[in-house]
Amino acid sequence: DAGVIQSPRHEVTEMGQEVTLRCKPISGHDYLFWYRQTMMRGLELLIYFNNNVPIDDSGMPEDRFSAKMPNASFSTLKIQPSEPRDSAVYFCASGEMSSYNSPLHFGNGTRLTVT
Amino acid sequence: AQSVTQLDSQVPVFEEAPVELRCNYSSSVSVYLFWYVQYPNQGLQLLLKYLSGSTLVKGINGFEAEFNKSQTSFHLRKPSVHISDTAEYFCAVSDLGGGGYNKLIFGAGTRLAVHP
Numbered sequence: 001d002a003g004v005i006q007s008p009r010h011e012v013t014e015m016g017q018e019v020t021l022r023c024k025p026i027s028g029h030d031y032l033f034w035y036r037q038t039m040m041r042g043l044e045l046l047i048y049f050n051n052n053v054p055i056d057d058s059g060m061p062e063d064r065f066s067a068k069m070p071n072a073s074f075s076t077l078k079i080q081p082s083e084p085r086d087s088a089v090y091f092c093a094s095g096e097m098s099s100y101n102s103p104l105h106f107g108n109g110t111r112l113t114v115t
Numbered sequence: 116a117q118s119v120t121q122l123d124s125q126v127p128v129f130e131e132a133p134v135e136l137r138c139n140y141s142s143s144v145s146v147y148l149f150w151y152v153q154y155p156n157q158g159l160q161l162l163l164k165y166l167s168g169s170t171l172v173k174g175i176n177g178f179e180a181e182f183n184k185s186q187t188s189f190h191l192r193k194p195s196v197h198i199s200d201t202a203e204y205f206c207a208v209s210d211l212g213g214g215g216y217n218k219l220i221f222g223a224g225t226r227l228a229v230h231p
Contacts, residue, residue: 043224045219093158093159105158106159108158
């Protein structure tokens with residue numbers, strides 16, 4: 001099992017550009033989460049999906065952010081247009097059913113820098 | 116609403132010394148409690164969890180934590196740390212009535228620095 005795979009690992013872009021972050025969850029996991037980590041705010045849940053359907057996007061900061069999960073093996077988080085305050089590490093995580101006996105598995109994150 | 120407070124942002128310690136990372140939570144209902152570890156440039160990994168039963172929970176890498184309901188605490192301990200334990204540690208809470216992982220609230224993290 002390769003774990004949760006995120007790409008790219010690092011992204012540097014200029015303000016105003018569109019940024020797309022990608023995630024491949026662990027096969028068989030039916031929950032997928034997008035988190036953002038910053039020094040100021042720690043780990044924040046942005047949005048999560050269950051069986052490819054967005055369940056709660058209340059953590060998405062504003063309309064510039066959007067997330068999709070077209071199938072069980074792929075999800076994207078898009079920022080358009082990007083701003084310097086979006087600079088952070090973005091994590092994708094997947095979980096097997098809504099069970100705490102199965103831990104959340106995190107990817108290694110995408111470090112986004114917006115200049 | 117739930118919240119998690121990790122009382123120390125950084126904890127320096129010498130190798131082979133014991134360590135305690137403190138976590139307090141606030142919730143009006145019964146909770147599940149977790150500790151996750153984040154090594155440099157990696158995602159979070161589950162260290163241990165408390166769901167029910169014995170209040171002393173043992174996890175990976177020799178870590179353990181004790182759930183104290185009266186003090187609303189879930190402190191993480193290790194009797195003898197290694198250099199390889201240098202990482203950021205996150206305490207997290209979720210209420211029992213929650214709809215699954217979406218209710219997982221993380222603390223701000225404690226950076227453990229183990230020195231030779």
